[in-house]
Amino acid sequence: MHSDHASLKLKIAAAAGLLFLHLPIALIFVYAFTTEEKSFQWPPPGYTLKWFAATWDRPDVWEAMALSLKVAAISTLLAMLLGTLCAAAVSRTKFFGRESISLLVILPIALPGVVTGIALRSAFSIAEVPFSTWTIVLGHATFCVVIVYNNAVARFRRTSGSLIEASMDLGANLFQTLRHVILPNIATALVVGGMLAFALSFDEVIVTTFTAGQQQTLPIWMLEELVRPRERPVTNVVAMVVVLVTLLPILGAYYLTRGTEAVAGQGK
């Protein structure tokens, strides 16, 4: 028998599952307000807002935050440029080895971060590249490119190839075609890819540990901070910020991609 209403047991199980997924995150938020600073004691003995002020006054937080934003912004821009160009090449032209290129571009996201990280680290040391912001950016770009590439390729595939010819047929040169036809058609895919890439880069830990050298991005700073038994709730405040900074672009991407199927797929 089929029923339109889920049974009570199923509802409870679903609720338990969701709680298991999200309760720990809520706890992180709660500890940002605790008055106790050395251990994560439950329930918190009292509540305070002083950790927000404490976080505000910590220069190491600001440094890590600035580095994370900088790395995420540069890797995202790099990924948007390279990912889009690569997607255009793979979906617009036919050449020998096209499928292999496509696979090789996607591969970094399938590889464990540890492998990518070790590979990059040994590559950097063989090439005698000193660790810097740019080595972190390169590490992040390996998976950011994939995100943008995947979004752009999907959009290019759904966009009729004759649109470019139609534009040129109507008198537009390559630059005008890019501006008036290609960019408007792939814009949302690019923005979405960029937002997801930014979010991925902003909270990346594993690859960063291998490519960062002495610098600390925000997630690395948090990791280090956990072993220090002083001002622990500051970490929680930072965690809240990280969640917000990564969640907003993802939500934005979600809203932008809703309902674009009919528009972008319209070729015939």
Next chain:
Amino acid sequence: MPAVSFDHVSRHFGAVKAVDDVILDIAEGEFFAMLGPSGSGKTTCLRLIAGFERPTAGDIRIFGEPVADLPPYKRQVNTVFQDYALFPHLNVRDNVAYGLMIAGRGKRERHAEAEAALEMVRLGGYGSRKPSELSGGQRQRVALARALVNKPRVLLLDEPLGALDLKLREQMQEELKTLQRQLGITFVFVTHDQGEALSMADRVAVFNEGRIIQVGSPEDIYFRPEVPFVADFVGSSNVLPEALVARLAGETCPAAIRPERLRLTSEGPLKARVTGLSFLGLSTRVSFDAEGTRLTALLPQDVARPREGDEVALSWAAEDLHLMRAGQRANPRAGA
């Protein structure tokens, strides 16, 4: 001066000769059809005129001007694409006004012209809709308006009616024909539908394997095919092999006879056995095996129908047996 002329034009893709040594003149103001099976080179020819393909050899001129080095956006031709290629992010008005916008015309002016072009294809008032909100037939008209608003000297149409249902297709055939007469623009129309080519075009070029094998008026193509391929492809004429023609007409060359011109008689030059019958409404199609050659006849409904397996005789008026003598091939430039 011809609107479009091909002088020994070839377009090879590696070993594939998509277009092979084509010689062709299309006159100004002509409704010209390129007809052929898929892969016969007709669409590549159209793309050569539009500028999406460059010839590997030969010389293409549009109104006397060599266009080998002109990109598509510098040619005075516009194309109606098979899939219409309407810009999904623009509404209908901006789609139609795209060419004018690129040409740098002011917003008010180009919108007025786009609206007039939409009126011309009977889509006045549809300007604010998105292409995705239109039916196939309406999109087709928008594509037409978008091309015509630029006042091209040659309009290229790549199987524009292929995606429409039969009734809409017939209606659009008449509208296109009327529009072409009104505007006096040269239309070059690619199709694989022989009925469409014959009913709309002033002249038809039949393509096969990258070459033009016959150019002529629809009557020429239909009643006076020069080679068996044309006889067979255009309206499925019966092709009689040389040996049979030698006995029947005393000449050693293949011959064609239209299915509607075959008559069933009790006494006739050709004995045949009925192998199949199908009712087509206006007529009945009868298939025969005549001394090893497959023939079909279209019999009007008021003629007594044979039955499958009947042994009958076929006859025809002498002038209906069209002999395809070698060397009779006319110069494709003739009759332009």
